[in-house]
Amino acid sequence: MNKNFSFKLIKIGGILCSAVFITAIMVSTAQAAVITGGGTDLFVNDGDTVNFDNTLDAEDIEDGAVGTGELASEAVTSGKIATGAVTGDKINAGAVTEVKIGGGAVTESKIGASAVTTSRIDNGAVTEAKIATDAVTESKIATGAVTTSRIEDGAVSEVKIAGGAVTESKIAGGAVTTGKIDDEAVTTGKIDDEAVTTGKIDDEAVTTGKIDDEAVTTGKIDDEAVTTGKIDD
Secondary structure: OEEEEEEEEEEEOOEEEEEEEEEEEEOOOOOOOEEEOOOOEEEOOOOOEEEEOOOOOHHHEOOOOOOHHHOOOOOOOHHHOOOOOOOHHHOOOOOOOHHHOOOOOOOHHHOOOOOOOHHHOOOOOOOHHHOOOOOOOHHHOOOOOOOHHHOOOOOOOHHHOOOOOOOHHHOOOOOOOHHHOOOOOOOHHHOOOOOOOHHHOOOOOOOHHHOOOOOOOHHHOOOOOOOHHHOOO
């Protein structure tokens, strides 16, 4: 007796069960097969040949019959997952580790606003090209950070200098030339004692009004300097 059987997975009361379906029975002798237990047990007489179809086709499995409990561990390989099937809600929180992210996969649009904090920026990563024009405001400059080499020649104009900032020590030797001194700026108090030597006095600069009363003593008069015309009547 030749017998062909097929199997199908079905759910009965929410439980996945296997059932045997007889597709063909070819009786060659008077012997008979016995199927008991609702199709789960098969008994045949000695000498009989039983042929089973050992594969399950998609049509043999009822829609929705294969649940989580029916899947063996690691049975769902990459090839079993359809393109686009792994949506956001399928990914567990924290499951996407660094090694899961491809090179260059984190584009600008993937980075949340304010997500790049100071600790995320590597030392020296902010180059000149990364700084926007006028982005370095006064509050961004550390005290003492603007050294001499950082100041462009001619950049310190008059309006950049605070009142009283140019002290004596800031003026280089010989820097105060005639053109730098305002008219009538050199008052008596500015002239050091005995600083006005003969060479500093212009010809005929000492007029009568400049000579104090009784200041011209005998010693101040040169020999033969007093001519007839100098003697009052």
